[in-house]
Amino acid sequence: MSEFGSNSSVTDSYDEYVMPIWKSLDVPVERAHGCTLEDFDGNEYLDAFSGISVTNVGHGNDAVVEAATNQLERFVHGCSYVHPNEPVASLAETIADVSPGDLQKSFFCNSGTEAVEGAIKLARKYTGSTEVVALEMGFHGRTLGSLALTGNNAYKREMAPALNDVFHAGAPYGYRCPRCEGERCTPSCADDIEHVIGTHTSGDVAAVVVEPVMGEAGIIVPPDGWLERVQEIAHDHGALLVCDEVQTGYGRTGELFASAHFDVEPDILTQAKGIANGLPLGAFTASEAVADAFDAGDHLSTFGGNPVACASALATIDQLRGGIVENVREQGRWLESELDSLEGAHDAVGQTRGLGLMWGIELVDPEKTGPRGVAPAPDADLAASVRDHLRDESGVVIGVGGYYKNVLRLQPPLSMTRDQLQRVVEALERALEAV
Structure with a gap:
């Protein structure tokens, strides 16, 4: 059995021995705690996806x-x-x-x-x-x-x-x-x-x-x-x-x-x-x-x-029940306001929507009309580019989904603090401006 000492050694083994799977987030994880992931090369990432809404009370709780x-x-x-x-x-x-x-x-x-x-x-x-x-x-x-x-x-x-x-x-x-x-x-x-x-x-x-x-x-x-x-x-x-x-x-x-x-x-x-x-x-x-x-x-x-x-x-x-759900309500109200502002500031943000700490940011091409003549066209390429920019430039992991693959999915551990959410929102702003 191999001992993995680097990101590439893990991903190489995946390519050779694991059937094809979705790994678009592409962060080889060596350890995780709270809202933070760490790869084999020592890089840290703020996890705003929690393994698709799994580690709700934080990694390694x-x-x-x-x-x-x-x-x-x-x-x-x-x-x-x-x-x-x-x-x-x-x-x-x-x-x-x-x-x-x-x-x-x-x-x-x-x-x-x-x-x-x-x-x-x-x-x-x-x-x-x-x-x-x-x-x-x-x-x-x-x-x-x-x-x-x-x-x-x-x-x-x-x-x-x-x-x-x-x-x-x-x-x-x-x-x-x-x-x-x-x-x-x-x-x-x-x-x-x-x-x-x-x-x-x-x-x-x-x-x-x-x-x-x-x-x-x-x-x-x-x-x-x-x-x-x-x-x-x-x-x-x-x-x-x-x-x-x-x-x-x-x-x-x-x-x-x-x-x-x-x-x-x-x-x-x-x-x-x-x-x-x-x-x-x-x-x-x-x-x-x-x-x-x-x-x-x-x-x-x-x-x-x-x-x-x-x-x-x-x-x-x-x-x-010991306080994390209340944190979700409090942070969710703040996040809703921040994402409303993001939507108002960027034509490429068609709509933000969600409840608690489950939010979608729908990215669009405002110059084109969407399916069935309703709303601007979905922009899946932009969503993928923003996701990659967040990961590579800001160390923030976020999901992408939606029927048209154009929705950024913000679903962090429910223990995420205001300061950590602020970091996510600021990184989103930079990514939208850059991409």
Whole structure:
């Protein structure tokens, strides 16, 4: 086995031995702590992406590390579905306490993709129906079942999804919505789901699956009333509302779950990413009535509910409730004002939008008209150039996403301080001016 002493030695091994993956951030990480990454050559970077909303309470959080270490010393694998153990029991009880509505029983797995697939199985079992409605531009995972729900063919090419009973409705993407005037959709845009059910399905709908804030689509925040209307439509058709909070959960938007920003109570809630601050863990949670539709053996996961990951999740939730979520609200309000100013100062910034510490900065070419004649044209090349400039010139790591790959994604560890956020905003300003 090689010993890696430089950035190039790591990247060379990736090129030779790891299947092709997305590594556009391109920072070989040797160690990380708090909001800082360090590469093998000793360079430090301020992390404004947190591994796609994963290390929510900061890299190497002492309480999380201690919880994981203590559990490692007891036992690593008990298989929570064969041998009951305390970390799984405690985490399930805690999630029931902190999740919205009457959600009570959880199934633990290893990732967000698995959580989404399990949620669909449960919805089908409970309702006796098979069809599912999701959103255009939504993202729910890359395995064949969850890929069918994902509304972007860039992820599907040459890999046909496994579910045939999935139908897609329009997303509340107000900045590029041809039906709405201004930069925000209206709640009536949710009626496209009603239209899709009436024209594309047989009416045998088990679930409507949505992200309360659409992450991969470019941090799309729906208007007030939109998600409420979605739930109403789902229930009118005997379907369940599945809120995919894999990316928005665990404090990201200034609430423990983004659903709390809206007057809805999901029937099933999917979770992963930030739940255990970097250890692989996913879950889907439902009310007792819905959850009990599963019979023993209907669903299983060998590594799901790993006790080390569950112990880490418990420590993560304690950290979030101990002041970090309040920090998200405080810093998010400040960041919103700063990004509004950035938008006003640069024609190339078409729109900034977000909640808490989950923000998208949509970059455009103001000289060209966008798709369907709505808004300026997306500028993916500019977004990639700004990302690279931030990394190489300012030591700031930020994501790029959106359906058109033109949205800078600001999703730092939730423990990020005002001074660190100020550094990010100033670096953004310099990058926009330079690029």
